Amino acid sequence: MLRAAWRALSSIRTQAVTQAPVLGLPGGGCAKLLSVQRDLPSRPGGLILRAARGYATQKPVQPSHEDDPLPSMLLKDYQDIPGIEKVDDVVKKILSLEMANQKEKLKIKKEQLMKKVVENPKDTGSLEARILNDIISTMFNRKFMEELFKPQELYSKKALRTVYDRLAHASIMRLNQASMDKDVLLVTFNHLDAIKGFIQDSPTILHQVDETFQQLTETYGGLSAGEFQLIRQTLLIFFQDLHIRVSIFLKDKVQNSSGRFVLPVSGPLPWGTKVPGLIRTFNHKGEEVRKAEFKHGGSYVAAPKEGSFELYGDRVLKLGTNMYSVNRPVETHMSGASENLAAQTQESIAPNPLAKEELNLLARLIGGMEIKKPSGPEPGFRLNLFTTDEEEEQAALTRPEELSYEVINIQATQDQQTNEELARIMGEFEILDQPRRSASKGDDLLAMMDEL
Amino acid sequence: MFRRERSIPLRGSAAALCNNLSVLQLPVRNLTHFGVVHGPSAQLLSAAPEGVPLAQRQLQAKEGAGVSPPLITQVHWCVLPFRVLLVLTSHRGIQMYESDGSVMVYWHALDAGDASLVQAVFARGIAASGHFICVGMWSGRVLVFDIPAKGPNIVLSEELAGHQTPVTDIATEPAQGQDCVADVVTADDSGLLCVWRSGPKFKLLTRIPGFGVPCPSVQLWQGTIAAGYGNGQVRLYEASTGTLHVQIDAHARAICALDLAPELLSAAEDTFVHIWKLSRSPEGGYIEVEHCHGECVPDTQVCGARFCDPSGSSFAVTGYDLAEILRFSSILSPVQQRKGRPNWPTCYKQRRIQSPTAHRSSPLPTRSCCQHTVSHW
Numbered sequence: 001m002l003r004a005a006w007r008a009l010s011s012i013r014t015q016a017v018t019q020a021p022v023l024g025l026p027g028g029g030c031a032k033l034l035s036v037q038r039d040l041p042s043r044p045g046g047l048i049l050r051a052a053r054g055y056a057t058q059k060p061v062q063p064s065h066e067d068d069p070l071p072s073m074l075l076k077d078y079q080d081i082p083g084i085e086k087v088d089d090v091v092k093k094i095l096s097l098e099m100a101n102q103k104e105k106l107k108i109k110k111e112q113l114m115k116k117v118v119e120n121p122k123d124t125g126s127l128e129a130r131i132l133n134d135i136i137s138t139m140f141n142r143k144f145m146e147e148l149f150k151p152q153e154l155y156s157k158k159a160l161r162t163v164y165d166r167l168a169h170a171s172i173m174r175l176n177q178a179s180m181d182k183d184v185l186l187v188t189f190n191h192l193d194a195i196k197g198f199i200q201d202s203p204t205i206l207h208q209v210d211e212t213f214q215q216l217t218e219t220y221g222g223l224s225a226g227e228f229q230l231i232r233q234t235l236l237i238f239f240q241d242l243h244i245r246v247s248i249f250l251k252d253k254v255q256n257s258s259g260r261f262v263l264p265v266s267g268p269l270p271w272g273t274k275v276p277g278l279i280r281t282f283n284h285k286g287e288e289v290r291k292a293e294f295k296h297g298g299s300y301v302a303a304p305k306e307g308s309f310e311l312y313g314d315r316v317l318k319l320g321t322n323m324y325s326v327n328r329p330v331e332t333h334m335s336g337a338s339e340n341l342a343a344q345t346q347e348s349i350a351p352n353p354l355a356k357e358e359l360n361l362l363a364r365l366i367g368g369m370e371i372k373k374p375s376g377p378e379p380g381f382r383l384n385l386f387t388t389d390e391e392e393e394q395a396a397l398t399r400p401e402e403l404s405y406e407v408i409n410i411q412a413t414q415d416q417q418t419n420e421e422l423a424r425i426m427g428e429f430e431i432l433d434q435p436r437r438s439a440s441k442g443d444d445l446l447a448m449m450d451e452l
Numbered sequence: 453m454f455r456r457e458r459s460i461p462l463r464g465s466a467a468a469l470c471n472n473l474s475v476l477q478l479p480v481r482n483l484t485h486f487g488v489v490h491g492p493s494a495q496l497l498s499a500a501p502e503g504v505p506l507a508q509r510q511l512q513a514k515e516g517a518g519v520s521p522p523l524i525t526q527v528h529w530c531v532l533p534f535r536v537l538l539v540l541t542s543h544r545g546i547q548m549y550e551s552d553g554s555v556m557v558y559w560h561a562l563d564a565g566d567a568s569l570v571q572a573v574f575a576r577g578i579a580a581s582g583h584f585i586c587v588g589m590w591s592g593r594v595l596v597f598d599i600p601a602k603g604p605n606i607v608l609s610e611e612l613a614g615h616q617t618p619v620t621d622i623a624t625e626p627a628q629g630q631d632c633v634a635d636v637v638t639a640d641d642s643g644l645l646c647v648w649r650s651g652p653k654f655k656l657l658t659r660i661p662g663f664g665v666p667c668p669s670v671q672l673w674q675g676t677i678a679a680g681y682g683n684g685q686v687r688l689y690e691a692s693t694g695t696l697h698v699q700i701d702a703h704a705r706a707i708c709a710l711d712l713a714p715e716l717l718s719a720a721e722d723t724f725v726h727i728w729k730l731s732r733s734p735e736g737g738y739i740e741v742e743h744c745h746g747e748c749v750p751d752t753q754v755c756g757a758r759f760c761d762p763s764g765s766s767f768a769v770t771g772y773d774l775a776e777i778l779r780f781s782s783i784l785s786p787v788q789q790r791k792g793r794p795n796w797p798t799c800y801k802q803r804r805i806q807s808p809t810a811h812r813s814s815p816l817p818t819r820s821c822c823q824h825t826v827s828h829w
Contacts, residue, residue: 225682226617226641226666229706230572236468237491237523240773256751260773263723263751269704272665273683278701279741286695294743297724300704 072096075104106449136199140208149215184228185220186307186315189213193315213311221309265298271306453745454727455783457766458503459776463510464490466755468772469525470668470708471621473756475768476529476536476551484760485551486777487527487538488770494527494540496553503779509553513542523574530580534601539585541575546587546595548606558606560595567591579622581636581650584609588619594638596654612654614638614646623672624650634658634691637677639667645679647691658694671712676730676739678716680707686718688730688739697739702726709757715744715764719757723749725769725780747780 078084078095192213199205223231243259255261269275276298281290307315466472466488476485483506485498490510497508513522522544529551530537536551548558564573567590575595577588585597592615598607617640627635627650634657636648643662649655666682676697677689684703689696703720711717716728727744752771760766766781 224617224641224666225664226620227572229641229666229668229682230618233468234523236772240467240491241465260751263753265704265723265748273704274685274701276684276701276703279743280699281738281740282696282698283738284690284693284695289738292741295746296702296704296726297746297748298704298722 073108075108133199133202133205136195137202137205137208140205140212142208142211145208145212145215149219184232185216185309188216188220189307189309190315192216210311217309266300268303269300271303273303275300275302453782453784454747454767454780457779457781459778460486460497460499460503460505460768462488462490462495462497462775462777463508464493464495465773465775466770467491467523468753468755471526471528471756473709473758473768473770473777474526474528475758475760476531477761479761485529486768487529488756488777489524489527492521492523494524496527496538511540511547511549511553513540514544514547514556514559525574525576526578528578530578530585532580532583532585532599534583535599537580537585537599539578539587541578541587543572543574546575548585548597557604558597560597560608562589574618577619577622577638579624579636581624582627584650586612586622586624586636586638588615588622588638588640590618592616592619592640594619594622609652610654612638612646612648612656614648614656614659615640615642615644617641617644620666620668621670623670623677625672625674633675635672637670637672637691639670639679641666643667643681645670645677645689645694647677647694657692660689660694666706669707669710671710671716673712673714678710678712680710680718680720682706684720684722686710686716686728688741698741700728700741708755711758711767713759713762713764715759716741717757717759717764717767719754719769721753721755723752723754725749725754725757725767727764727767749778 072092073079074084074092074095084092192209196206196209199209220228245255245257245259249255249261250257253262276296277293279290279292279294280288281292283289307313467490469489472489474487476487478484482501483498484501485496488495492513494511494513495508496511498506500506511527513524515522522542524540524542526541528539530539537557538549538551538553540547540549543562545559545561547556549556562573562575567573572590574590575587576590577586577594579586583599583601585599587595587597589595592613594612594614595608596610596612598609600606615638619638619640621639623637623639625635627633634647634649636650636654638646638648640662643665645660645662645667647657647660649657660677660679662681665685667679668682669680671678672691675691677691678686679689680686680702684701684705684707686700686702686707687696688698688700702718703722703724703726705720705722707718707720709717709719714730716730717725718728719725725747727746729742729744731740731742732738733740747769749769749771752774754769755772756770758768760768760779760781766779769778769780771778
């Protein structure tokens with residue numbers, strides 16, 4: 001949803017440059033939608049035109065720049081490491097936004113925005129919340145929903161893409177995994193619940209969403225399991241052969257690097273499915289004669305209860321809830337394949353003394369940090385080629401004596417000569433302190449986004 | 453017990469339908485034909501025993517009235533006494549081709565007359581019984597076509613009304629010679645199974661209710677019905693009486709394919725494929741089921757699975773959005789596989805499958821074995 005907001009913002013800029021800046025915020029976005037409406041087989045485009053006209057008379061909104069990230073702020077990947085504040089100033093400078101490219105700055109700005117939206121659902125005044133409200137109210141426009149609910153065949157990919165380009169959703173639609181009939185409906189209800197969470201304050205929009213809810217229940221509540229299967233199979237045909245990788249899916253290990261979704265062989269079963277493993281034999285009278293078990297290879301648990309199909313209720317199913325509201329652990333930035341990512345993700349948020357030591361070593365190498373005489377044995381860190389310390393000791397014990405190797409001493413400690421060399425290199429890193437402050441901050445930010 | 457063999461690449465990925473793999477075995481020519489539905493088209497390919505693809509062909513669903521291109525629901529080879537026909541069912545109608553897919557022999561358009569606006573119109577469920585081909589419909593009706601030994605003069609002989617919900621699958625078995633033996637089973641979206649006896653006029657023998665859980669796949673062998681349900685269960689019934697013999701909680705998701713070649717193969721969307729050994733116990737006469745092997749195809753929603761040879765020592769699997777047919781074969785020699793099986797002169801592992809005894813004289817019915825020449829593509 002926020003990506004749609006960014007795109008809407010960038011589209012304003014192009015509209016503003018080429019035409020008179022009369023159209024407001026979503027109006028600009030909707031105008032683009034209209035230009036390709038001939039691809040749509042039915043008429044939702046016309047309805048959005050009417051909504052767009054309503055917005056066009058509003059005052060144009062400029063994106064706020066007061067909360068641009070400070071240049072002294074650290075890079076996103078290094079922000080959450082505890083103890084980072086105590087690191088040497090020079091290191092901080094290197095890792096800060098001063099030397100980073102625009103992409104890093106934008107990453108931080110994006111994160112701030114998302115945090116704002118997710119943490120302050122009641123804040124309807126800010127721009128971000130207003131964007132959300134506008135998008136949701138456009139999407140749930142009554143007439144549009146009525147058109148949508150008419151039975152029709154599958155749109156072509158192009159037509160659907162046009163619709164979704166402007167009405168993007170923040171929660172996921174993992175149709176592969178939704179299994180038993182009504183699960184698909186529960187996922188949709190989860191989506192609607194999340195949307196309702198976003199727009200708690202605006203009663204009109206809430207009413208629209210509730211109406212949609214009623215319509216959903218009416219239309220789909222009466223369908224049988226077989227019909228749901230058919231709907232699901234038809235929708236899967238739509239997604240067939242698309243191997244688009246979504247970053248949040250990759251992060252959550254829901255998708256592999258090849259684009260295929262991960263199907264776990266454990267976890268809760270849909271309501272009505274028994275845990276596999278039982279073979280029951282009956283005789284001709286219908287009495288159970290034998291009960292046998294077999295190994296089925298997965299580890300499943302039965303569903304605790306059935307999800308609720310009411311307007312408000314416990315859906316039980318986790319699928320369809322907001323993925324962005326979950327806190328993610330810090331990951332060390334890797335440019336390699338996802339296997340590397342899995343191996344080196346820092347799971348614990350507890351202070352990691354190793355990280356601190358590494359940074360201290362870095363500072364020492366660059367020079368400038370005085371070594372405080374350690375009171376006890378040097379904490380430092382040493383290179384361990386084995387997975388645990390015990391293995392290393394064992395390996396040391398079992399190493400035959402004749403294979404003595406030469407110890408190469410890496411002179412990594414303070415060396416006067418290297419120190420001077422490094423200091424000179426550091427000097428070359430000095431930034432010429434002339435921030436490029438152009439006349440309008442807006443252009444700056446938008447220019448940044450265009451470079452993405 | 454089974455190991456993965458070389459996969460056969462497909463030109464398009466498989467669609468997320470049930471029973472989305474059809475296999476025609478031609479042991480005389482040492483070939484196997486595979487049929488997979490992609491979406492609006494179906495892919496046919498022939499492969500040598502090692503999985504080397506030899507020829508490929510794509511068939512499109514015939515356009516009819518409607519906005520979007522029609523989607524194919526199932527493709528299946530029907531082995532009849534004097535010919536083999538390839539049948540394609542779609543959202544527009546039923547297409548029948550010669551077995552290599554070269555010539556369309558018959559086209560039957562679906563009549564959407566009494567379908568309400570919200571119902572989808574399609575044909576699904578294909579099986580051959582004697583010289584009839586049965587095809588199921590969205591309305592629950594089953595069309596029975598009378599197929600001549602040669603030529604395109606195919607006639608719609610009967611319309612069976614046993615189901616109220618769309619038909620999902622049909623299974624047949626060669627009649628054992630007696631009169632009242634059931635040889636056709638039809639399944640539908642509500643889980644109801646109807647057991648029929650084929651003939652110039654089909655007769656409904658018994659009904660087995662399903663309690664709302666759809667039955668996407670059904671098989672029939674030696675008077676035993678094997679049905680896979682949407683809640684992951686496989687149930688074995690006696691065909692003539694409809695009594696339940698065995699209930700297996702086999703899978704964690706809906707079953708999408710079954711095959712019976714005297715072993716039972718079950719595949720579901722939970723990425724697992726299981727093989728079960730069936731036998732009749734001497735006392736009591738009831739059926740015993742034993743789990744032989746389970747295969748996990750990681751991160752793949754399996755949508756079709758079939759045995760590739762009459763003894764059940766190799767099988768093929770297709771998955772949603774997977775552009776290949778996965779093959780597995782047994783690493784045991786046939787002698788070791790099960791007792792009471794005729795000794796094959798060669799060890800299966802060495803792949804010398806020249807046995808002319810493919811149509812052996814054992815009482816087991818040979819499934820889908822084609823005895824007449826089929827034109828090679």
